[in-house]
Structures are given as structure tokens and as C-alpha cells.
Amino acid sequence: MSVDASISCQEVVELLSAYLDGELDPFTLERVEAHLAGCDGCTMVLEEFRETIRLSGGLTVEQVDETQRRTLLEAFRNWRAGS
Amino acid sequence: MADPRKPPDDLVLVERLRAGDETAFMMLVDELGPSMRRVARMYVSSDAVADEVVQEAWLGVVKGLEGFEGRASLRTWIFRILVNTAKTRGLRENRSVPFATLAGDDLDQPTFDPSAFGGPGDPNAGAWSTLPFDWRGMPEERAEGTETLHVIGGAIAMLPPMQAEVIRLRDVLGWTSDEVCNALDLTETNQRVLLHRARTKVRSALEEHFRSVSEA
Ligand SMILES: [Zn+2]
Numbered sequence: 001m002s003v004d005a006s007i008s009c010q011e012v013v014e015l016l017s018a019y020l021d022g023e024l025d026p027f028t029l030e031r032v033e034a035h036l037a038g039c040d041g042c043t044m045v046l047e048e049f050r051e052t053i054r055l056s057g058g059l060t061v062e063q064v065d066e067t068q069r070r071t072l073l074e075a076f077r078n079w080r081a082g083s
Numbered sequence: 084m085a086d087p088r089k090p091p092d093d094l095v096l097v098e099r100l101r102a103g104d105e106t107a108f109m110m111l112v113d114e115l116g117p118s119m120r121r122v123a124r125m126y127v128s129s130d131a132v133a134d135e136v137v138q139e140a141w142l143g144v145v146k147g148l149e150g151f152e153g154r155a156s157l158r159t160w161i162f163r164i165l166v167n168t169a170k171t172r173g174l175r176e177n178r179s180v181p182f183a184t185l186a187g188d189d190l191d192q193p194t195f196d197p198s199a200f201g202g203p204g205d206p207n208a209g210a211w212s213t214l215p216f217d218w219r220g221m222p223e224e225r226a227e228g229t230e231t232l233h234v235i236g237g238a239i240a241m242l243p244p245m246q247a248e249v250i251r252l253r254d255v256l257g258w259t260s261d262e263v264c265n266a267l268d269l270t271e272t273n274q275r276v277l278l279h280r281a282r283t284k285v286r287s288a289l290e291e292h293f294r295s296v297s298e299a
Contacts, residue, residue, distance in 0.1 A: 008200070008208070008209025008210060009200060009209060009210050009211050010193070010195065010197070010200040010209040010210075011209065013194070013195045014193065014194060014195070014279070016279070017275060017278055017279035017282055018275055018279070021260060021275075021278075023260070023275060041211040041214050042211075044214070044215070044217055044219065045215065045286075047219055048215075048218065048219060048286055048289070048290070049282060049286060051219070051226070051289075052235075052254075052282055052285050052286040052289060053254050053282065055226065055227065055231060055232070055235060055289070056235055056239075056250065056254040056255055056285065057254060057255060057257065058227065058232060059232055059235060059236055059239075059255045060232075061114070061117065061255070061256070062117040063113075063117070064112055064113055064116035064117060064120075065134075068116065068120075068134060068137070068138075069109070069112060069113075069116075071138060072108075072109075072112050072138065072141055073105060073108070073109060073112075075138065075141065075142060075145075076103075076105060076108045076141075076145060077105070079142070079145045079146070080103035
């Protein structure tokens, strides 16, 4: 790889979300992959990003307030009755 | 992570709503309600007004069902109605919220602490000088315990509201980036920046947490 096509750790960590979401352009993607192949530190952070995303998926979704639910259901019934 | 609902499922769901199916309606209310309330709250002055906005938005949804064509996903379409309703209401309240207040005022700063890297002039400029704590390979029962979820939930709650909502929709609820851009009225670039900052902060919170439990 030529010197001016290389990319630093500090730059790579800013691109990890875009990398994981498949949003990098082909040129940048190639540079990021070449960097990751030779850098344990950035590979570690990448794997921790993956794990962060996976663990976040385990959060439970909050409940809707019961009063609000009843109000909305009533509004839905009224709409149906009126249409 | 929830599976993204496919457009054909959306059309079936819309048919059920048009037919007045209460179960289908309440399923949507339960799925989207908490996010809708928080998003509404970004634009208006109080929780009570946010609740009114959510109600008004749902009314707009059921009235507009005939016009739903499935070009956007149903949930995106519902959020568009919500955001428009909330913005209109915010204007009426004379409340204008700068984007930086919602998104965070540090978006042009590096997300990682620059002191972890070699500085300018250093032969290793931009390369790691101090590696973060390596928390890979945490035992599964520790990594996936309720304490970890508590740390993640706490870190998300500390984020500026738009960062928090982007990471919730993307990583907790599994929406696509297109859906989130559309739903929250964000450019692709802004969405990506907000998501990356949010994930970086949650990752740091996990790093801190796992470091402290491994030292305990
Ligand atoms: Zn690196």
C-alpha cells in the first residue's frame, strides 16, 4: 500500500459504524480493511463495537403508559364508529 | 433485535387497521408508543403536551390510512406524521429547539479521546498510544446479565435526545438507516454521525463497567 493511501487508527475508529453498516465507499472500505488486517488495536475496538450492538439488541422495550393506551384505544374505536 | 417488518406485512397490517382491528392497532401502539413519546417530547414543552401530540398523530394515522401506499415502511410513515405534528405544535408554543440541543454540540469533535493516539509530529501520529481495556471474551453470563443491560440503558439515557433515539431505533429495535433517516427527518450523514457517537459512548460505558468488575 502506498503511503498516502494509508489510514491511521484514529481515522479508522471514526469509520467503524459506517464499516459495520456497509456504508463505506469502495475506496475507503479497501483502506479500512487493509488497516484492520494489520492492526490488533483497531480490530479489538471493531469487535467490541459488534458486541455493543449485539448487547444493545437485548434491551427490553419500554411499556406504554396504561392511561395513554386506553385513550388511544378509545380514539380508535370512535374513529371506527364514525367512519 | 426485532426483525424489520417487510412491506407486504405492512400492507396486511394496514388492511387490518382499515377494517378496525383493535389488536393490530394496539400492537402498533405498544411497539412504537415509547419512542413516539420521546420524539414528540424533543419538540414540545412538556410530557403532557407530548402525550397530546402522540394522540393527535395516531388520529392522523388512522385518518390517513386510505392514503398509505407502502412506499415507506408503515412505522416510518407513522413517525413522519408524528414529527410533523410535534414540530407544528412546537411552533405554536413558540418553542424552537436548536438542532445542537437535540443532537449534541460536539458532533465535529473526534468521538475517541485524542490522547489515546500519538499526537501530530509524533512518528506514530494517529496510531494507538494507549489501547482501551480489552473486554472481549467476558464470560457470557457476565456479559449478558441484567447488570450489563443496565449499563447500556444508563449510557443511552445520558445521550443527547437525538443520539439516544437513533441508537434505540437502530440497535435496540433493529430499524434500517433509511427508516431512521426518514422517520426522524435526518440526513444520512447526520444519522451516521449520531449513531457512531452513541455507539462509541455505549462501548465506553461497557469498557468502564467490565474494567471495574474485572478489577473487583
Ligand atoms: Zn489501527
